[in-house]
Amino acid sequence: MSGVLSENAGRVQGNSEQQYWYIEHTIRRIKTLSRSGIDANTYLYGVIGDPVSHSLSPVMHNAAFDKIGYNGAYLAFNVKDINGAVAGIRALGIRGASVTIPHKVSVMACLDEIEEKAKHIGAVNTIVNKDGHLYGYNSDCSGAMRALLEKTDIKGKEVLLLGAGGAARAIGFGIREEGGNLTILNIIKEEGETLARDLGVNYYPLEEYRRFDSQILINATPLGMTPKTEAMPVPADFLKEDMVVMDIVYNPLKTRLLEEAQKTGCKTVDGVSMFVYQAVSQFESWTGEKAPVDLMKAVVLKALSK
Structure with missing residues (x-):
């Protein structure tokens, strides 16, 4: 997508009239500026x-979309007002959306129907518009577990989860489903306690990380994300050779946490794996077609290498 498209799509905020105008304006622009094949x-x-x-x-x-010959286009919308954004999805017939920080929990009240797993998790990251009826799903959980299970078993393992946002909710739910022994660490006490209570596990302040001898460490916070790439949720000397360390941050591809983990000899799971796998579920929900997984991963890795 062109820089002009990104600029216009990024302005979806403020009141509903402004949101509709920017979305409509963006649609007009993609018909003239985007790749060939876009039509009515x-x-x-x-x-x-x-x-x-x-x-x-x-x-x-x-x-x-291009790979499978699907007539679709996907944009990024910077949204502050989630209610107005969802109203825009309905009004303009947008077929589906990915939901990310900070709207994964608040968006639930705007939807018509939510799958049971997403209800239990308490977060939605996928919207499917079926003839004006908006359904909410959570693909973060399955995406994260698929990525983690490629590197380690989870059942019976001591798992330390850092963070308590929407992605952490999905991961925590998945860890519990897989039989892991989960502990939540978070900076904001109220959020951490709420998630721990919902999952039936214990919460501790993030600064108390040294109390725990974990086998799997998962960073579900934004710490280490571009542009603040030097940030780490825990110091390097906390890491041990027999740990599996997962970081859901995918930009940069190799966060400082993962760099230090690899130096220590840990198995690592980068954020690209979860990101791609959760997107695969979204793609298949929207299109009804099998997602080109290898291509999706290659495209992301290429973009991150620039």
Whole structure:
């Protein structure tokens, strides 16, 4: 997508009239500035969050649409007002959306129907628009577990989860489903206690990390994300050779936490794996077609290498 598209799509905030204008304006621009093949029958999708300027979802999903010959286009919308954004999805017939920080929990009240797993998790990251009826799903959980299970078993393992936001909720739910012994650490006490209570596990302040002898460490906070790439949720001397360390941050591809973990000899799981696998579920929910997984991962890795 062009810089002009990113600029216009990134302005979706403020009152509903402004949001509708920017979305309509963006649709007009993509018909003239985007890749060939866009026409009056093109289905529109997007990611809604704040911020989204770093998102690789557009380049990944658009490449996947092209690969299977699907008449769709995917944009990034910087959204502060989630109620107005969802109203825009209804009004303009946008076929689906990815939901990211900070709207994964608040968006639930705006939807018509939510799958049982997403209800239990308490967060939605996928919207599917079926004839004006908006359904909410959570693909973060399955995406994270698929990525983690490629490197380690979870059942019976001591798992330390850092963070208590929407992604942490999904991961925590998945860890419990897989039989892991989970502990939540978070900076904000209220959020950490709420998540721990919902999952039936214990919460501790993040600064108490040294109390725990974990086998799996998962960073579900934004610490280490571009542009603050030097940040780490725990210091390097906490890491041990027999640990599996997962970081859901995917930009940069190798966060400082993962760099230090590899130096220590830990098995590592980068954020790209979870990001791609959760997107695969979204893509298949929207299109009804099998996602080109290898292509999606290759596109993301190429974008991150620039």
